[in-house]
Amino acid sequence: MASPAPLLLLLLTALPPLWPSSLPRLDTAEGKATVAGLILSALERATFFLEERLPEINLDGVVGFRVLEGQLRSVQAEWAQDPLLQSLSLRVGTLAAKLESLLQTSIFYLKLSDPEYLREFQPTLLPGFWKLPRAWTRTNASLVYPTFEPEDSFSEDSSDSCLVELLGTRNDSSQPCGLSDSCRALMTKPGCSAYCLSHQLLFFLWARMKGCTEGLFHHSQHYIDLFCANMMDLNRRAEAIGYAYPTRDIFMENIMFCGMGGFSDFYKLRWLEAILSWQKVQEGCFGKPDVKDEELSKVIQYQQHFLRRVKRREKQFTDGCSTHNTATAVAALGGFLYVLAENPPAHGMPRLSPPSPPSSH
Numbered sequence: 001m002a003s004p005a006p007l008l009l010l011l012l013t014a015l016p017p018l019w020p021s022s023l024p025r026l027d028t029a030e031g032k033a034t035v036a037g038l039i040l041s042a043l044e045r046a047t048f049f050l051e052e053r054l055p056e057i058n059l060d061g062v063v064g065f066r067v068l069e070g071q072l073r074s075v076q077a078e079w080a081q082d083p084l085l086q087s088l089s090l091r092v093g094t095l096a097a098k099l100e101s102l103l104q105t106s107i108f109y110l111k112l113s114d115p116e117y118l119r120e121f122q123p124t125l126l127p128g129f130w131k132l133p134r135a136w137t138r139t140n141a142s143l144v145y146p147t148f149e150p151e152d153s154f155s156e157d158s159s160d161s162c163l164v165e166l167l168g169t170r171n172d173s174s175q176p177c178g179l180s181d182s183c184r185a186l187m188t189k190p191g192c193s194a195y196c197l198s199h200q201l202l203f204f205l206w207a208r209m210k211g212c213t214e215g216l217f218h219h220s221q222h223y224i225d226l227f228c229a230n231m232m233d234l235n236r237r238a239e240a241i242g243y244a245y246p247t248r249d250i251f252m253e254n255i256m257f258c259g260m261g262g263f264s265d266f267y268k269l270r271w272l273e274a275i276l277s278w279q280k281v282q283e284g285c286f287g288k289p290d291v292k293d294e295e296l297s298k299v300i301q302y303q304q305h306f307l308r309r310v311k312r313r314e315k316q317f318t319d320g321c322s323t324h325n326t327a328t329a330v331a332a333l334g335g336f337l338y339v340l341a342e343n344p345p346a347h348g349m350p351r352l353s354p355p356s357p358p359s360s361h
């Protein structure tokens with residue numbers, strides 16, 4: 001991500017102009033219900049995808065649906081109190097119940113396919129692990145790094161091993177909130193972008209969810225603020241290049257994680273609209289776009305090679321469906337639903353950022 005400028009320019013010229021906004025406004029009850037209905041339909045289709053391919057969905061894919069399940073439970077509880085939202089609330093409840101049963105079945109398949117990885121990360125699949133934000137804030141642009149390091153340095157293995165230390169699942173004798181010197185260095189290293197950055201954030205989010213407060217974790221909020229400010233900057237850049245396919249996955253992961261961190265400015269209506277437009281209508285999944293343009297296809301392939309994706313546990317189906325893309329998409333969309341339910345605009349709380357051009361810093 002350090003200096004992909006020539007590639008990005010090429011992409012810009014190959015892409016069609018951004019489509020105009022077509023989602024209704026959110027300042028009326030009807031507008032909100034319409035948007036909520038659109039999101040729910042997308043989530044129902046994605047859950048159908050999960051159901052169809054359950055034996056083949058890896059843990060990283062399943063986790064996104066666990067996050068979604070928690071979001072839906074909260075939304076359902078909120079809407080059940082409003083007579084106007086009874087039918088939406090029922091739909092949400094039905095979807096959450098279906099997810100719960102699919103998630104339980106998925107454990108059975110994950111035990112067969114990757115028992116070691118399952119043992120290490122199983123806590124993150126349990127109900128209630130992912131705590132939703134109760135208070136909202138916004139990113140602070142003055143925390144954005146002057147430059148980003150090259151992406152190459154990120155190792156998914158080292159990052160996984162630090163997360164396992166934190167969860168305390170390395171073996172029977174280890175305790176949660178573990179932090180070695182090498183993990184401290186990796187997780188606080190400045191200048192990270194892409195997955196290096198999102199995993200640094202994930203580390204501190206999980207620390208908070210596990211209740212780790214000692215030592216470095218005393219400063220968790222500082223790191224969460226720092227990382228999400230940079231993730232916001234990267235998301236704006238992804239938008240500026242027309243959400244070229246390889247950036248969509250991290251774009252949605254950033255919304256999923258920073259939304260979970262309580263940063264309401266990740267919930268922009270135009271970003272919601274973009275994500276909804278990426279769903280494959282037939283499969284219900286998210287993944288590689290159907291590309292008609294030969295030139296654009298070449299550029300995407302070249303850029304994918306250039307970015308050297310590190311998502312070891314990613315699974316790409318032959319029809320272009322990606323389990324990781326789908327997981328980040330449903331958790332991001334669930335976050336939009338959660339924000340809609342949590343913060344009625346009439347209450348003057350943070351709301352979905354209106355579709356306006358990116359504000360200057």
Ligand SMILES: *[C@@H]1O[C@H](CO)[C@@H](O)[C@H](O)[C@H]1NC(C)=O
Nearest residue numbers: 138139140141142143144225
């Ligand atoms: C943003 O961060 C800067 C640098 O840490 C700080 O001085 C400033 O008060 C922050 N602004 C807000 C609104 O929190």
Ligand SMILES: *[C@@H]1O[C@H](CO)[C@@H](O)[C@H](O)[C@H]1NC(C)=O
Nearest residue numbers: 165169170171172173174175
């Ligand atoms: C637990 O893990 C630590 C660090 O990886 C290792 O030194 C120790 O021998 C392990 N203990 C058991 C019981 O496997």
